[in-house]
Amino acid sequence: MSKQQKKKQFYLLSLGCSKNTVDSESMAALLHNAGFRGTADPDDATVLIVNTCGFIEAARQESIDALRELAALKGPNQLLIAAGCMAQRYGSEVVAWAPGVDGVIGTRRWMDIVPFVRQLRRRKHPEPLYHLPDEATTVGTDEKGAPRTAVQGHSAYLKIADGCRRPCAFCAIPQIKGTHVSRAPEKIVAEAVALQAAGVQELIIIAQDTTDYGHDLGMKNGLSQLLRMIAMAAPDIPWIRLMYAYPGYVTDELIETMATTPQILPYLDIPLQHGHRETLQRMRRPANIEWVYNTVEKLRAAMPTLAIRTTFIVGYPGETDEEFAGLKQFVQDLQFDRVGAFTYSYEASTPSATVAWQVPQEVKEARRDELMAIQQQISLARNQAQVGRVLDVLVEGYGDGLTIGRSYRDAPEIDGLVIVPGELPLGEIVPVRIDGAMTYDLTGVPLTAVPQTITLQNVQITP
Ligand code: SF4
Numbered sequence: 001m002s003k004q005q006k007k008k009q010f011y012l013l014s015l016g017c018s019k020n021t022v023d024s025e026s027m028a029a030l031l032h033n034a035g036f037r038g039t040a041d042p043d044d045a046t047v048l049i050v051n052t053c054g055f056i057e058a059a060r061q062e063s064i065d066a067l068r069e070l071a072a073l074k075g076p077n078q079l080l081i082a083a084g085c086m087a088q089r090y091g092s093e094v095v096a097w098a099p100g101v102d103g104v105i106g107t108r109r110w111m112d113i114v115p116f117v118r119q120l121r122r123r124k125h126p127e128p129l130y131h132l133p134d135e136a137t138t139v140g141t142d143e144k145g146a147p148r149t150a151v152q153g154h155s156a157y158l159k160i161a162d163g164c165r166r167p168c169a170f171c172a173i174p175q176i177k178g179t180h181v182s183r184a185p186e187k188i189v190a191e192a193v194a195l196q197a198a199g200v201q202e203l204i205i206i207a208q209d210t211t212d213y214g215h216d217l218g219m220k221n222g223l224s225q226l227l228r229m230i231a232m233a234a235p236d237i238p239w240i241r242l243m244y245a246y247p248g249y250v251t252d253e254l255i256e257t258m259a260t261t262p263q264i265l266p267y268l269d270i271p272l273q274h275g276h277r278e279t280l281q282r283m284r285r286p287a288n289i290e291w292v293y294n295t296v297e298k299l300r301a302a303m304p305t306l307a308i309r310t311t312f313i314v315g316y317p318g319e320t321d322e323e324f325a326g327l328k329q330f331v332q333d334l335q336f337d338r339v340g341a342f343t344y345s346y347e348a349s350t351p352s353a354t355v356a357w358q359v360p361q362e363v364k365e366a367r368r369d370e371l372m373a374i375q376q377q378i379s380l381a382r383n384q385a386q387v388g389r390v391l392d393v394l395v396e397g398y399g400d401g402l403t404i405g406r407s408y409r410d411a412p413e414i415d416g417l418v419i420v421p422g423e424l425p426l427g428e429i430v431p432v433r434i435d436g437a438m439t440y441d442l443t444g445v446p447l448t449a450v451p452q453t454i455t456l457q458n459v460q461i462t463p
Helices: 003-007 018-033 057-073 085-090 092-097 107-122 173-177 185-197 222-233 252-260 277-282 289-302 321-334 361-384
Strands: 009-014 047-052 079-084 103-105 129-131 149-152 155-159 202-206 239-242 264-269 307-314 338-343 390-399 402-406 418-421 429-437 442-446
Touching (some): 018 047, 018 079, 018 149, 018 155, 047 057, 047 085, 047 107, 057 079, 057 092, 079 085, 079 107, 085 092, 085 173, 092 103, 103 107, 185 222, 222 239, 252 264, 277 321, 289 321, 307 321, 321 361, 361 429
Parallel strands (some): 009 047, 047 079, 103 129, 155 202, 239 264, 264 307, 418 442
Antiparallel strands (some): 390 402, 390 429, 402 418, 429 442
C-alpha cells in the first residue's frame, strides 16, 4: 500500500454500548466523506481512533487498555485519538493513563472528527490536543449529514436522541452527554427509509431514554408519534424493536401504539434498576412500585405474548437484606423474560458516592448471583412456554448443519438465540416451530423446507 494511500486510512475501535456504536459509525461516515478509508488493521492506518466508554470502572479499564495497546504499536506517522465518553468525562487524565494519545475529542463533538484530525496533523508540537466542549454544551445537533445508524447484519440501530435529563444517583451519563436532545423526526424517518432500501429487516430504536423523545421539541407522546411515522414511512421493515424505556414514561398511548402497529415487536426493554421503594428513592429513580405492577399488567393485557427485558443494580449503597429480599420478590412476582443484573459500581462524581454505607464487594456479587439464579428459573419457564409456538426467526448465521437466529423475544448481543437444524437463508425471517427450551435459548424446526446441501465437516460458523 502506497504511503499516500495509507495517509488516508483510519482504524476505529468502538467500545461500550450500542449508542457508542452509532457514534462510531457516524464518525466513520464523516471520515469516508472526507476521503478516508476504514481498515480493520491498525498497522495499515495513519489515524487510530478508540471510541471509549467511561460509564463505569470496568468499561474505563477496557478503554484504557485498548489505548495503551495502540500507543505501544503506534508508529511515527500514526495519530492516536481517544474519542467517546471516557474522553469527554476525563479529558487530560486520559493522556496520563495512556501516554501516546495525540488527541482527545469529547463524545458531544463526535461530528468534529475530520477537522480535529486535520488540526492534529497540522500541529507543530508533540503536545496532545483536546476538543472538549464545556459543561453546559449539549451533544451537538449539527450532525454534518452523518447518519445516526449502525447496521449489523440485517439489523440496524437507529439513534433518536442523545443525552439524558434524569437524576439517577448512580449514573454519570448526564455529566458525560449533557441533557436529553431529541433528533429531528424528519431526519430519523429519512434514515429509516434509507435502511429499508438497504434491506434492513430489524430497526432497533435507541437513546439513553427513548421515552423522553420529543419533550424538547414540544411533542406530547413524542415517541408514539415517531414510531407511527417510522412505521408509515418504512412499511417494508418487518421488525421495529424498542429499547431503553424509562419507568413512569411508558404511557397508555405508547402501549396502544405498540399493540396496534404490527411492525413494532411485542418486546420492551425497560431498565428498572431495583424493586424496593426505599432503594429506588436513594437511587433517585421512580419509586412507585405499584406503577410497575400496573404497567406490566397493562402491557401484557395489550400484548399477551410480550417479552420484557429489564436490568437491576444489586448492592446499591445502603441496600439492606430486607431491600434485597424485596427485589427478589419483585422479580418472582413479575416474571420478566430477560434480566441483566449488575453489581453497583462506585462512581466518584455521582451522588451515590456520598451515601455512607457502601455494600461490600463480596455481598454485591453474592446478591447478583442469587438474583440471577432466581431469574434463570424464570427465564427457563418462560422459554418452556414457547414450546409448540411458531415464532418468526431472523436468520443471522449458520454452520455445522445448524442455523442461528433470533425471535422477537431476543434483542441482539444481550438476549437469547433460536437454534434450528439446516442452513436457512441469511437475513430471512422464517417461521419456526419451537420444540425445545434452554435457560436462554430455544430450538425449533423451520416450517419451510430446508435445503440439505451442506456436508457436516469443515464448515465454519459464518455470521
Ligand atoms: S435514565 Fe438514568 S441511568 Fe439511564 S442514562 Fe439517564 S441518568 Fe443514566
